[in-house]
Amino acid sequence: MARLSAFGSLVFLISVVVLPTGVLSLWPVPRALDTGYTALKLSPYFNFELDVSSPPSDLVQAVEQAKYYLKNDKLGRLVVGRGSSDQSTVDQAQSLSTLTLALTEGAVVESISTEAVKPLGTRSEEYILTIPSDGSAASLTANSTLGLYRGLTTFGQLWYYYDGVSYTIEAPIAITDSPAYPYRGFCLDTARNYYPVSDLLRTLDAMSWVKINTFHWHVTDSQSFPLEVAEYPELATYGAYSPEEVYTAEDVQYIVSYAGARGIDVLLEIDTPGHTAIIGASHPEYIACFDESPWATFANEPPAGQLRLASPEVTNFTANLIGSVAKTLPSSLFSTGGDELNTNCYTQDYITQQELNSTGMTLNDALNVFTQATHSMLISEGKTPVVWEEMVLDWNLTLSNDTVVMVWISSDDAAAVAAKNFRMVHSPSDYFYLDCGAGEWIGDDPNGNSWCDPFKTWSHAYTFDPLANLTEAQYDLVLGGQQLLWSEQSGPQNLDSIVWPRAATSSEIFWSAAQPGGAALNVTEALPRLHDIRYRMVQRGVNAIQLQPQWCALRPDACDLYA
Amino acid sequence: MARLSAFGSLVFLISVVVLPTGVLSLWPVPRALDTGYTALKLSPYFNFELDVSSPPSDLVQAVEQAKYYLKNDKLGRLVVGRGSSDQSTVDQAQSLSTLTLALTEGAVVESISTEAVKPLGTRSEEYILTIPSDGSAASLTANSTLGLYRGLTTFGQLWYYYDGVSYTIEAPIAITDSPAYPYRGFCLDTARNYYPVSDLLRTLDAMSWVKINTFHWHVTDSQSFPLEVAEYPELATYGAYSPEEVYTAEDVQYIVSYAGARGIDVLLEIDTPGHTAIIGASHPEYIACFDESPWATFANEPPAGQLRLASPEVTNFTANLIGSVAKTLPSSLFSTGGDELNTNCYTQDYITQQELNSTGMTLNDALNVFTQATHSMLISEGKTPVVWEEMVLDWNLTLSNDTVVMVWISSDDAAAVAAKNFRMVHSPSDYFYLDCGAGEWIGDDPNGNSWCDPFKTWSHAYTFDPLANLTEAQYDLVLGGQQLLWSEQSGPQNLDSIVWPRAATSSEIFWSAAQPGGAALNVTEALPRLHDIRYRMVQRGVNAIQLQPQWCALRPDACDLYA
Structure with a gap:
């Protein structure tokens, strides 16, 4: 008894x-x-x-x-x-x-x-x-x-x-x-390397087990365009790695309904105007510095190439592209991206300079027009635009007040976003990037390391404080947060093992979070429970990795630093 | 045409x-x-x-x-x-x-x-x-x-x-x-976490594809003893994680024959006298500082516990254990380990101090007697003993001249081993440890990093020079080398993705190596071929990871640092 x-x-x-x-x-x-x-x-x-x-x-x-x-x-x-x-x-x-x-x-x-x-x-x-x-x-x-x-x-x-x-x-x-924050996400990049639909479905299952409620799908990038767009089929035809490595319109609907049935909203991102080189495979005239060499002069990673944002035709194309994808999705959110815009690419692009000269606009002016076009399209479809932090911190743009900002470069940038009174989703590379620590992937750089070294362990991520450096009046601007996998060195082969159980960390931070000003969550208390959900994930067919030798998993606290 | x-x-x-x-x-x-x-x-x-x-x-x-x-x-x-x-x-x-x-x-x-x-x-x-x-x-x-x-x-x-x-x-x-070096290995720790036999067989297949010819099987350690030993069944009964997580005598024979048919020699290691805590589960009287707390005082990782090497009974037990395993194996090599001996554990162990006092031996003397017992047993079984570098660099022991030494702490230690005229296998943590860079796994240490940070990329590993700091007369002491996976944060869930294609790096260094004094192997030339073997591995069912976005894999050199 x-x-x-x-x-x-x-x-x-x-x-x-x-x-x-x-x-x-x-x-x-x-x-x-x-x-x-x-x-x-x-x-x-x-x-x-x-x-x-x-x-x-x-x-x-x-x-x-x-x-x-x-x-x-x-x-x-x-x-x-x-x-x-x-x-x-x-x-x-x-x-x-x-x-x-x-x-x-x-x-x-x-x-x-x-x-x-x-x-x-x-x-x-x-x-x-x-x-x-x-x-x-x-x-x-x-x-x-x-x-x-x-x-x-x-x-x-x-x-x-x-x-x-x-x-x-x-x-x-x-x-x-009840959740402390309304947004608890996981972000996956399916453009650097492609993931079959079955991998996404399994990931949605695992997300649902830890009450993650948003799949931030970074579906396209400079390297591939694996998304079938009804109005622009050429983008995937020429931009996907192969005809088999495409999310068809039917796939997307199935993924969205699979997610929905598991309490998960799909926030799709078409990153613009940077991270778009591969659009040049079908529309070379739309892309500045398309696959220019040396790539490092024009982009953060190869290949170089950005939408010619000063061109009305390109602006129109981009707004229509985003609108035609957004209107097929039930979510109230849609991301137009906006990170890592390379100004040198535009400075050296004759056509962009010509456009700017002919209108007298600065690059900032042109980006403002471009962004307002894509965002107006989203708003007309009933969506709230989502952007990366540079759109509010590095550029002076007129954005709708309810625009959601993803803070990614550093957790320290949250305060600056809050100072501009935007709602934010914490996605800080210094806590939540799951790909960090895997070493340099650029070729011919044997002594290079991961740009965001070191590896972000679950326990480091777990010490993230969603309200750090914010005033009490700014607390409501925090919608939640998410861990992210950028796929330069990932694919179906390591999806489960690099994501799980680590991506569950933020789900607890943003569901169970301590009260404002209260004690932080406790890594020592959490570890046995994280082992538990990890073993349960394996039991359910998700290849979540071991966090410690099983000897430790079976003996709570015995492997703590001062045990 | x-x-x-x-x-x-x-x-x-x-x-x-x-x-x-x-x-x-x-x-x-x-x-x-x-x-x-x-x-x-x-x-x-x-x-x-x-x-x-x-x-x-x-x-x-x-x-x-x-x-x-x-x-x-x-x-x-x-x-x-x-x-x-x-x-x-x-x-x-x-x-x-x-x-x-x-x-x-x-x-x-x-x-x-x-x-x-x-x-x-x-x-x-x-x-x-x-x-x-x-x-x-x-x-x-x-x-x-x-x-x-x-x-x-x-x-x-x-x-x-x-x-x-x-x-x-x-x-x-x-x-x-023909191979430049006779030893091209891969070392796997199956004690921190257990791998089913099927995982080992698949790994042997992948090893054979890149002409790796030695499976260094670090089968036991302080956390578990997953090896069935006919004469000492209690070791696995009480030391394995579960009855299902045991390599039976039959399993071992099957693994050895599977390896042999693929041109692979199985070099088994029973690490002694350190890394043996779990023997205390069946023979507590044989283990000093068994599971003592705080573990960090007595061992490099939990649990603490080392064989009471000054005890004739323990020495006899260990030699018999090693002999009874070694005699079932066809390899000419067998490792008795010998790394990371914690002297404090013995200093504070009353029984060990009693033994030393009664015989007037120093700890070094006792280790010498202990090691000669295990090595004599191996030699009587026709085996060549293999040890970790501390056995020749940190202790003054009488070892057979043909003892093979694994250099692991640093690639810099090869010269010291050569100076003592021992043959060596390069296993340097600063180039070849596949587990480095995954962050701290000890609990309650959210700001801790991997002790051997950063992650060892394939291209860093590829710059390893087997003959660095050796004189021409010492070149013949280099038998070859191997990459290694220590499994504190690994298991069946990430075996393929953490090992492949990286572990193929050393296979090329030691098969194709440049002539002594000749040009180093070239990472830029190698990358497309490594992509190729990686894609072939995936095709054959081994989950080798992506090294780069597929965009790069399809465009040799386009993603090089200065491309």
Whole structure:
């Protein structure tokens, strides 16, 4: 019997700050969590009771998926013996037969996909999950199907497996949960190297397991254009690595619906006016310094090439391109990029100089016209534009007030973005870039290192403070954050291993974050839980790497620096 | 028709130094290579003719494997269009129907496995491969089945595929090849985290593709003992992570035979007297400072624990353990380890101090007795002992003259080992450690970095000079070298991606090495060939990572630093 059974119905509750280390497998940790010391097992006849009238099909599927995970996870507790010591207690435990899912009274029933793409700040992801220790029905309630989905995800993480039985040793469990920030993302570059659709779907699954709610899809770049655009089929025909390495319009719709059903919004980015060289493969006349040599004079990486932003024709083309892609997507967000514009490329481009001279515009003026064209197009499609930080810090542009800014060059730049009163998504290379530390990839540079050395470990990333250097009045400008994979040295071969479990770090920072001014999250407390979600990911077919020798994973804290 | 067809039988030959960049896909590059400009395709009826009487079964299997690769590789040439521009030339090319394999006159026919485990310096890996451009039979000759195996490997790398046809555009081809160094290895730690047998087999396959001939298997360490030892079954029973995470005696024999058939010798290491904490799980009385805290006082990483080397009983146990494993293996080499001995652990161990006091021995004396016991056991089993560098640089031990020393702490230490006149295998952490750069894995150290930062890129590794700081008289002490994966942050999830194609770097350094005093290998020339072997590995099911964006892989030199 459980340690506190003598107390009968007097339930002993502990709060998250004294969480028994390495026992609870939740990631991200709920914002309010009370657990007891009683064992409880899942009945072989366990079932979900969906108390929602006319449930949307993606909710029904989510319940089926949750059932599948409960049956197949079979994750032994990460202690020596993998749960064998729990067995006698669990043998005598009550069985849980039912989890009832219900919406709060008056909630409008919409699909998860519909809820997932609502504007930031208007979605309801909160839920309440209650699991009694006596075997009576557990309950999950939320204001939306999206909230139910988040609660189902949590429920699926509560159970360990040993010898045919799934169980917890911490019933009763009471969780009241909601995200601290509305944007919790993962950004993938599919242009430097291509990823088959199946890799993206598996990544979306893993994202959903840790409540990441935005897939920032950096789909194109200077090296390849793997996106089929109905109005401009030539871009992929000449710009993709091969006809097989293209996301067709059908693929994109499937990815978006797969994401939506998992509570994930797809924020697509067509990076402009830089990072566009490959458009020159089909429209050489649109690209300045197209594949010019030496590339380092004209771009941060090969090949050189940027849209001729001073040209009305190019501006028109770009706005139409962005509009024609954006209108096919349900998200309220769309990114026009805007990073790493190389001025030298334009200075040395005869045609751009001619355009500027003929109109009397500066490069900044021309960029302003160009950006307003693409952003007006987005706004006319009902989208909120998203840009990289240079668009507000390096250039003087007239941008819509609600433009979302990605802070990437340094975490230190957040304050400057806030000073300009823009909302921001933290994507700092000094904390969140998953590709850093893999060495120089440029050829003929054997002593070169990664530009953003060193490798960003999960624990370094975990110390990121979303509110650092901001005034209290600026806190609301922080929408959230994300980890990012730039794919110069990545592809399907290492996608899982370079991304997971590290990309789960920011999901906890932005879901569970300490209150403003409160204590930082604690890496020592977090590590056993991160091991846990990592082992669960492997169990579910995602090749998340080992963070430590298994000896350490089975002995919480034994491998800490001063242990 | 090919460019030089007008010359008829007057074949235009070019040497490796003016190799057409990105065309030839050989890795490691043969020591003497002449190629022409004529296209030649493989006949749909292409076959191997094995002109060897009573061929050993592993040679027959090797030919079958070569056939399989020829049929299934389907590797497009790494240029824009992936070989489409070759098509008209290839259409009109002659077809090659036969490769004849023969041993030189008087050669004794032995199996590849038998040849692969002969003592270093006594194996014959050389071969001659001749491929005429006119479609007449190609020929492969060697002094041994092992040489034929190496030649088959080369033959399999010569062919690109486009639209149903496998072809080369560089016939005629004449290769006379032999390794510069007898030892070309890969070292894997299977103790920090465990790898299923299937992962090891796939790794052996990939090793064979680049002519790596030694698998240095660091099978046990302080964290786990995944090796079944007939005389000491308790070591794995209590020391493996789980009953499923054990290499059984049968597994080991299978791995050894699988390796042998691929020309690979298995050099097993039981690291002693340090790196042995987990032996304390079954024999706590044999281990000093067993799992003592704080671990950092007693060991380089957790858990602390070293064999009580001053105890005759422990010495006897260790020698018997090593003997009982070594006698089951065909290799002439066996490693007793010997790195990172922590003297503080012994200073603070009451039992060790008691033993030393009772005999009047110093720790060095005791280590000498201990090491002579294990090495005598090896020598009595016909093995040559292998040790890490500390055994000759940090301690004053009486070692057999033919002991092989692994230089690991720094490439600078090679000179000191040579000064002591020991043969060495280069395993320098500053060039060849594949795990470096992944950040600190010890818990509660969010600002910690990898101890051997930065990441060792293939191109940095490629600049390694095996003869640096040695006198000409010492050159013969260099047996070769190897790249190594220590598995604190690795496991089956990232094995392929962290090892390949990087571990192929040393295979070329030690197979193709420039002559003593000659020019270093050239990273710019090598990169397109390394891309090629990487794409071929992926085609064969090994998840070797992208070294660059595919845009660069398809455009040799375009992404070089000053391109």
